[in-house]
């Protein structure tokens with residue numbers, strides 16, 4: 288979970304497409320390396336520069352009280368298509384993790400439900416939800432900085448979700464029961480019979 292220690296805030300929420308704003312005082316409190324990455328902005332093209340920009344975004348997100356200490360970029364051909372930061376507590380959305388926010392914004396901007404040809408830079412190893420989202424988005428490559436152990440040490444432990452995935456549904460902590468199995472093929476039949484369906 289990447290929200291446990293977050294608290295509410297009074298900072299007005301920026302629309303997802305806005306570039307991150309940062310006050311001068313906060314900017315100059317950032318490490319020099321991080322400031323450099325921010326100044327290079329869209330010119331940042333090396334993986335290291337892009338990850339520094341991602342880490343700077345995450346720091347900014349925390350200090351601006353917009354959410355948890357996580358950020359992500361969607362990049363195509365060295366161009367930053369979208370930025371995302373954790374907005375769980377400020378949008379009351381448990382799925383508003385940085386990677387999901389970035390993927391949604393990139394898809395909106397590209398007018399596509401796939402991000403083939405894109406790379407994602409994440410400040411931290413994605414949780415199972417975000418990892419799944421990145422597979423569904425069919426990105427080409429994932430880069431991340433902090434490992435899940437560092438996230439756990441900071442209070443954002445998703446190990447229990449990773450542990451749940453390989454378990455049989457009935458053995459998971461999340462109470463799960465099947466119902467109407469014999470009637471459950473109706474949606475698939477409808478899909479198979481739909482002319483001109485958009486495959487994904």
Ligand SMILES: [Zn+2]
Pocket residue numbers: 289384385386413414415416417418
């Ligand atoms: Zn996540």
